[in-house]
Amino acid sequence: MSDPVSLTTEHPGQVASATPPAPGRSSRLSDRWLTVAFTSPALLLLLAMSVFPLLWALYLSFTDYSATRGGPAHFVGFENYTAILTSAQVHQRALTTLIYVVGAVTLQTVLGFAIAYLISRRTHGRGLLTTLFLVPMMLSPVVVGLFWRFMLDAQFGVINSMLGSLGLEQVEWLTRQRTALISLIVVDTWQWTPFIMLIALAGLTAVPKYLYEAAAIDRASEWFRFRTITLPLVWPLLLIAVLFRAIEAFRLFDLVYILTSGGPGVSTETLSFHVYKVAFLGFNTGTASAYGILMVLVVLVLTQLYLRYLNKLKED
Amino acid sequence: MRYPKRVGRLSVPRRTVRLATAAMLVATTMAACGQDDGEKASAPKAPATIPELTKDPLTLSFIWFDWPPAHALETFANAEYAKERSNVTIKVNTVPNANWHDAIFTQFAARKTDFDIPILDSQHIGEAVTNGNILDITDFVKKNIDVKAYNPYLLAAYGQFPQAETGKRDENASLYGLPLLGDTWTMIYRKDLIGDEPPQTWDEMISVAEKCQADNPGVSGLAFHQANGSDAAAVTYNTVNGVYGGNLWDPKTRKIDGVLNDAAGQEAMDVLVNKMKPLTATGSGNWFIDEVNAAVAQGKACIAFNWIAASGGLLDPKQSTLGTTREQILDKLGFATLPSQKTNLVPLGGMGMHVSAYSSEPNQAEALNFMKWFERADIQKKWAAAGGVPSRTDALESPEFLNAGPFNQVYTDSVPRMRDMWNVPEYARLVDIENTNVNAALNGAKKPKDALDDIAKEQQGVLDSSGRKGGGGL
Structure with missing residues (x-):
């Protein structure tokens, strides 16, 4: 029998092996089963709350089922999908959504990055500034919508009041076709620019200092440093922020509901708002399910393309 | 010594994954098959005599x-x-x-x-x-x-x-x-601005409002519901449509296209958009009950239309700039039935x-x-x-x-x-079509005639497609 002391001294890394082996576990408690046991509650929750409803919606999308009318769900094949894809109304809402997503996300990215860049260059009060900028993001979209609705009111709103004091004419922010969508973009930008700013700030902070020091030794200009060091290193992170914001903006509902109700007419009705009307005004559950599935597919396909671009960017 | 086995992926066998997926699909299918008894729903009957009431809270x-x-x-x-x-x-x-x-x-x-x-x-x-x-x-x-x-x-x-x-x-x-x-709707008018006698016809009401607006800068001639939520703009058009002799539909033949947008319907839309809308306040295109009441209470409208049941607050001095007592407010505000024109219909x-x-x-x-x-x-x-x-x-x-x-x-x-409007199962969709199109016409997003024709066409489509399988509700 070997001496346990000498073993410990010479091979400190093997102390554990010197202790007597744990009593043998039942074969039922193998690593595999332990893994399954620990992950299954989360998996079951995921199945119940996400996967099952998705499959259920997928099934309903091939039927003429209506939640209020009840009765059996008749199989209608791809009729719901055909109706949606060929509907002029849907095309109009898709265009509105596209303009909104591109407008809002572009504005938020430019502003968010600019603010982050300016904050990152400050040495004093950086934390306080960041916290202040983050406040809009913490508010509920419904609350944001309500107070912007008051601010943008043509008669009693503070925005028109300020314009009036500057001698400018009143603007119908929420009731004219041209201004209503712009108002939505502005309000969304006010609320979500901080999100882009936060991600961009994280990226900017992570850029190694020695790169700037090396550039400074080479007497590189400010613009050159920004173009060749800052932007390329922050770009992938910024693109991820853009992806998140684009997905969020694509399914915009609450601000539209509170600020314009889709009006004037249907000029600010987004796809999500239209789905809501199909689902809860007409209670055409089958059609609404197909509409939802198509929206998920669009997001999935675009996200995949985007991620591939990101991966390529990483490899390059 | 036991070293943890290094695994690149979760070692759940593919067979298990396949079984779980299959179980989900089976559960979905079974739920789908078992969701209804297939019978057409109909309203259950209440007893003729009230059953014995509980004595419990x-x-x-x-x-x-x-x-x-x-x-x-x-x-x-x-x-x-x-x-x-x-x-x-x-x-x-x-x-x-x-x-x-x-x-x-x-x-x-x-x-x-x-x-x-x-x-x-x-x-x-x-x-x-x-x-x-x-x-x-x-x-x-x-x-x-x-x-x-x-x-x-x-x-x-x-x-x-x-x-x-x-x-x-x-x-x-x-x-x-x-x-x-x-x-129903009441016409609320400023006695101190247009006199004690309310206008009797719709045309007279418009000309009185026009004169009042011109004589009183900062006060708009009219205030009424224009929003595209609930039934706001739809009720406004339906009211004018009724007054000018139009019909919303023919309930016997379920015909809307050709009825709503006939000559009387077109005239009503023209009156609403081209004669009444210019007399409203800037940005009032999303006004409903509360906004109309606020305009009246703040003395910003000569004539307004609102639901009677929502008009009580107008007499509250705390909410009004028209007087410090109910009596003072009533010296300035009058309430009358709607003016008539070709008919005397009012909205229910x-x-x-x-x-x-x-x-x-x-x-x-x-x-x-x-x-x-x-x-x-x-x-x-x-x-x-x-x-x-x-x-x-x-x-x-x-x-x-x-x-x-x-x-x-x-x-x-x-x-x-x-x-009243249409009392049919498709009501929610019919009123949404009318609301959005009238709101579009009132706010310059559509020409009045196009808006009315679109309402008629789309509403007819809804009635005609009721019971059709697939693609409904768009």
Whole structure:
């Protein structure tokens, strides 16, 4: 029998092996089963709350089922999908959504990055500034919508009041076709620019200092440093922020509901708002399910393309 | 020593994954197959006689939208009904107006409701009856309600399905509700700006408003509902349509295209967009009940149109800049029936009360008892004195009602002139089409003629496609 002391001294890394082996576990408690046991509650929750409803919606999308009318769900094949894809109304809402997503996300990215860049260059009060900028993001979209609705009111709103004091004419922010969508973009930008700013700030902070020091030794200009060091290193992170914001903006509902109700007419009705009307005004559950599935597919396909671009960017 | 086995992926066998996926699909399919019994839904019948009432504490829940009459009802019912049923508490749950239909019908869809008495707009009855969501109370009404005490059209509008012909009641049709709150539009005018006598015709009203606006800078000639939520802009167009001799549809042939957008309909749209809209305040294209009231209370409108049941706040000095007392405000504000033109039609507002088919039996019995109590002559007069708008003719002509508010006489005078919209299961979609298009025309997003033609075409499409399989609801 070997001496346990000498073993410990010479091979400190093997102390554990010197202790007597744990009593043998039942074969039922193998690593595999332990893994399954620990992950299954989360998996079951995921199945119940996400996967099952998705499959259920997928099934309903091939039927003429209506939640209020009840009765059996008749199989209608791809009729719901055909109706949606060929509907002029849907095309109009898709265009509105596209303009909104591109407008809002572009504005938020430019502003968010600019603010982050300016904050990152400050040495004093950086934390306080960041916290202040983050406040809009913490508010509920419904609350944001309500107070912007008051601010943008043509008669009693503070925005028109300020314009009036500057001698400018009143603007119908929420009731004219041209201004209503712009108002939505502005309000969304006010609320979500901080999100882009936060991600961009994280990226900017992570850029190694020695790169700037090396550039400074080479007497590189400010613009050159920004173009060749800052932007390329922050770009992938910024693109991820853009992806998140684009997905969020694509399914915009609450601000539209509170600020314009889709009006004037249907000029600010987004796809999500239209789905809501199909689902809860007409209670055409089958059609609404197909509409939802198509929206998920669009997001999935675009996200995949985007991620591939990101991966390529990483490899390059 | 045991080293943890390094695994690149979760070592759940593929077979297990396949089995789990298969189980999910089977569960989905089984749930799909077992969801319905395949029978066409229809409204269940309430008993003719009220079953024995419980002596245990019970809460009778209503659902309505958030406005003064809802709060008045809760206060009134708890004060008065408790005198006869001390174990019962009345709770009137409220939701924002824009969510009113959704809040009720999503619960109906779940076949489970947290309310016993839904307060439905008259046009919602068709949808609720067809889906079997509310009780058929025909036998109950025959045995417990004095139907001759009502204007027949009021009884029909808040309870009958299929829809009654305007102004009449089909005594053979089934009843699914009883009147809770009557309502119509009143014309609110500034006596100090346009004189004590209200305009008598629609054309006169427009010219008076035009002159008033020109003479009083900062005050707009008109204020009315234009929003694209709820039924705001739709009711406005329907009112003008009725006054100018138009029709919303032909209910017998279910024809809208060619009826709504005929010459009278086009004239009404032209009057609304080209003559009335220019007399409204800038940015009023999303105004509804509250905004119109605010404009009147702040002295910003010469003539306004609003629902009578929502007009009480106008007399509150705390909310008004027109005077520091009710009397001072009434020196400036007048209330009149709507001007007539080719016809004297006015919009039917108000709501009926119904019994949820998914409520428990004791609560359904209590709901029926409440309805019987509420429709009694003495209670209707008390409801009138408490600020409600009753429906029994004796209550409408009683001093309790006529003296309770300056606009109550307007309601009593308007009852024989009322016209309702379509009371069909497709109502929610029809009104949305009309709302969005009228709102678009009022705000310059569509030409008036195009908007009206689009309404007619799209609404006809909805009626024609009802019952069609697949792709509905777009």
